[in-house]
Amino acid sequence: xxxxVSWLTLLGFGDKGWGDELLRGAWLSLEISxxxxxxxxxxxxxxxxxxxxxxxxxxxxxVAYTTIIxxxxxxxxxxxIYYTATDALRSAVTFTGLASEFQIxxxxxxxxxxxxxxxxxxxxxxRGAIAAIPRGQAEAAHALGLTRRQTFFLVTLPQMIPxxxxxxxxxxxxxxxxxxxxxxxxxxxxxxAGKMAAGATRDYFLFYCAIALxxxxxxxxxxxxxxxxxxxTASSGRRR
Numbered sequence: 722x723x724x725x726v727s728w729l730t731l732l733g734f735g736d737k738g739w740g741d742e743l744l745r746g747a748w749l750s751l752e753i754s755x756x757x758x759x760x761x762x763x764x765x766x767x768x769x770x771x772x773x774x775x776x777x778x779x780x781x782x783x784v785a786y787t788t789i790i791x792x793x794x795x796x797x798x799x800x801x802i803y804y805t806a807t808d809a810l811r812s813a814v815t816f817t818g819l820a821s822e823f824q825i826x827x828x829x830x831x832x833x834x835x836x837x838x839x840x841x842x843x844x845x846x847x848r849g850a851i852a853a854i855p856r857g858q859a860e861a862a863h864a865l866g867l868t869r870r871q872t873f874f875l876v877t878l879p880q881m882i883p884x885x886x887x888x889x890x891x892x893x894x895x896x897x898x899x900x901x902x903x904x905x906x907x908x909x910x911x912x913x914a915g916k917m918a919a920g921a922t923r924d925y926f927l928f929y930c931a932i933a934l935x936x937x938x939x940x941x942x943x944x945x946x947x948x949x950x951x952x953x954t955a956s957s958g959r960r961r
Contacts, residue, residue: 723790728798729920731918731924731927731928732927732931733773738830739914739918739921739922740916742914742918743911743914743915743918743928743931743935745909745914746909746910746911746912746913746914746915747910747911747935747939749828749908749909749911750897750900750901750910750911750912750939751939752828752901753831753832753835753903753908753910754835754893754896754897754900756832756836757812757832757833757835757836757838757896757900758827758836758839758892758893758896759833759836760832760833760835760836760837760839760840761835761836761837761838761839761840761842761843761892761896762839762840762843762889763840764836764837764839764841764843764844765838765839765840765841765842765843765844765846765847766820766843766847766850767808767840768783768786768787768840768841768843768844768847769783769843769845769848769851770851771783772784772787772844773848773851773852775947781814781959783844784928786840786841786844787841787842787845789841789843789902790837790838790841790842791841791842791948794822795834795835795838795899795902796902796905797905798838799831799833799835799902799903799905800829800905800906801836802830802833802834802837803827803830803834803906806830806833822929827903827906827908828908828931830906830908831900831903831906831908831910834903835896835899835900835902838896838899839892839895839896840865842892843892846885846888846889846892847881847885849884849885849888850881850882850885850888851877851881853884854877854880854881854884858876858877859872859876861876862875862876862949882937882954883951883954883955886947886950886951886954887947887951888948889947890943890944890947890948890951892941893947894943894944897936897939897940897943898936898940903948904916904944911932911935911936912932915928915929915931915932916928
């Protein structure tokens with residue numbers, strides 16, 4: 722009973738508990754995941770369109786991008802962006818004389834690195850969804866006088882979303898878990914906040930289980946949300 726009270730105290734809010742730090746870390750993990758996911762979707766859409774393009778240069782760049790991303794460990798990409806990009810930007814800023822010291826923000830580094838990784842995988846998901854749409858529909862749209870942009874937004878995109886949602890849902894769960902990797906560059910998200918709490922109190926089991934439970938809850942809610950979106954888009958497609 723005493724141990725239970727002690728655990729509740731440690732997980733509580735206020736001066737005696739670490740609940741504030743864990744909640745703040747969980748919120749930062751969500752912010753990083755959402756931001757990286759959006760970046761990944763943008764890169765993935767660009768990569769998918771490039772792969773389906775008739776321009777050889779665009780296809781080559783997209784293939785090279787996805788191949789490199791799938792071949793290099795995610796943590797290495799984080800390190801490359803955080804440290805190498807920081808050095809490059811510092812040199813550029815110093816050269817212009819605007820500032821002598823420059824450090825890339827940890828949140829920006831985390832978002833860009835995870836977003837670039839997500840983009841590589843999103844490319845394949847979105848490319849497959851677009852390729853699954855009968856080509857005759859785009860040809861019919863062009864015959865009706867629609868521009869390429871109008872064809873994409875009015876014909877391709879509405880049909881692509883239901884096809885891509887299952888894969889995109891899986892990628893969201895991946896980026897949610899991979900947000901913990903940014904703790905290695907000193908960004909205090911959920912895992913690092915829990916690690917600091919565990920180190921200060923020596924209650925490793927308690928805090929690591931708490932971290933796992935929070936991730937499990939976020940993943941469960943995310944899976945439910947994506948399932949609802951899949952059902953809604955499928956129903957909308959049938960009504961059409």
